[in-house]
Amino acid sequence: MPRRFHGRPLTTLPSVELEARAETYPLAETFVISRDSSDESESVIVELRHNGLTGYGEGAPIERYYEDGAGAVEFLHTCRGALGGDPFALDEILDGLPPAPHTQAARAALDNALHDLCGKLTGRPVWRLLGLRREGPPTCWTVWLGDPDDMARRAEKAAPRFRRLKLKLGGRDGLDVERVRAVRAVTDLPLQVDVNEYWSVDEALEALPQLAGLGVEYCEQPLPEGDPGGARVKAASPVPIYVDEDCHTLGDVASRVAHSADPLDVEAVAAAELQLEPSEAAGDALCSPGGRRAAISSSAHGSAPGSAASRYASADSADSS
Numbered sequence: 001m002p003r004r005f006h007g008r009p010l011t012t013l014p015s016v017e018l019e020a021r022a023e024t025y026p027l028a029e030t031f032v033i034s035r036d037s038s039d040e041s042e043s044v045i046v047e048l049r050h051n052g053l054t055g056y057g058e059g060a061p062i063e064r065y066y067e068d069g070a071g072a073v074e075f076l077h078t079c080r081g082a083l084g085g086d087p088f089a090l091d092e093i094l095d096g097l098p099p100a101p102h103t104q105a106a107r108a109a110l111d112n113a114l115h116d117l118c119g120k121l122t123g124r125p126v127w128r129l130l131g132l133r134r135e136g137p138p139t140c141w142t143v144w145l146g147d148p149d150d151m152a153r154r155a156e157k158a159a160p161r162f163r164r165l166k167l168k169l170g171g172r173d174g175l176d177v178e179r180v181r182a183v184r185a186v187t188d189l190p191l192q193v194d195v196n197e198y199w200s201v202d203e204a205l206e207a208l209p210q211l212a213g214l215g216v217e218y219c220e221q222p223l224p225e226g227d228p229g230g231a232r233v234k235a236a237s238p239v240p241i242y243v244d245e246d247c248h249t250l251g252d253v254a255s256r257v258a259h260s261a262d263p264l265d266v267e268a269v270a271a272a273e274l275q276l277e278p279s280e281a282a283g284d285a286l287c288s289p290g291g292r293r294a295a296i297s298s299s300a301h302g303s304a305p306g307s308a309a310s311r312y313a314s315a316d317s318a319d320s321s
């Protein structure tokens with residue numbers, strides 16, 4: 001049975017047309033995290049045209065999850081037949097996309113573009129369409145992983161422009177607490193840390209109380225994805241434990257939060273389900289719109305930026321995780 005819109009069969013409406021392309025952006029400086037470094041950032045861009053308007057969306061393919069721009073574009077081209085003529089039918093469209101692994105960034109870009117298009121069709125910005133606050137969650141700036149003194153210098157430089165800083169840790173050199181201490185010595189801004197899976201349970205148990213003493217608000221993904229020690233670290237930690245790499249879909253949320261984390265990290269550019277609201281068990285969500293990689297002010301990984309479930313957002317230079 002064909003979908004209907006205001007009582008009319010959708011077959012009478014013009015189809016939503018899709019164009020997709022990959023773009024590569026050079027970074028102003030090399031961005032370093034525990035497991036890799038990057039000098040450029042790749043995005044997949046989606047344009048959806050309907051009734052004379054164009055909705056734009058962007059996603060960041062993540063190599064760690066076997067994604068790249070070319071693959072994302074190829075997948076998006078296979079989605080054209082699933083778009084139909086009603087861009088407001090978000091659930092039906094997104095549920096009807098071809099099943100394919102390693103396409104989260106592409107789905108995120110399409111989801112963003114649909115929201116942007118719906119906003120334009122109704123003459124309202126997406127934050128209004130979703131009933132959110134305009135200002136969204138507070139943003140932070142990510143200080144990439146480096147020597148303690150170097151991180152402190154970069155933090156000091158960024159501090160006047162941001163209300164909080166996220167420090168990348170996981171140097172595996174015994175200096176992670178020193179990194180936070182060095183930054184704390186140059187700024188009173190709220191600090192958050194992201195280990196990107198590079199601590200052991202013992203390292204986490206040793207470092208977290210010290211980070212609490214330095215006023216760290218939360219620690220993101222201290223252990224490798226799926227580490228069975230997560231529950232032990234969560235129980236012992238004096239600061240909230242956030243997960244990022246541990247959560248990829250809504251199905252991961254409740255189990256991870258119940259087991260090994262408090263809130264979770266939500267990446268706009270990796271989110272294929274922009275409107276998802278975390279379950280009660282999920283608690284708060286950390287929303288990372290992905291800084292310049294996100295085409296619209298949005299962001300399991302899942303919830304919309306600025307939603308009641310989102311407390312923070314990252315204005316990262318190249319934080320893809």
Ligand SMILES: [Mg+2]
Pocket residue numbers: 194196220221244245265321
């Ligand atoms: Mg992260």
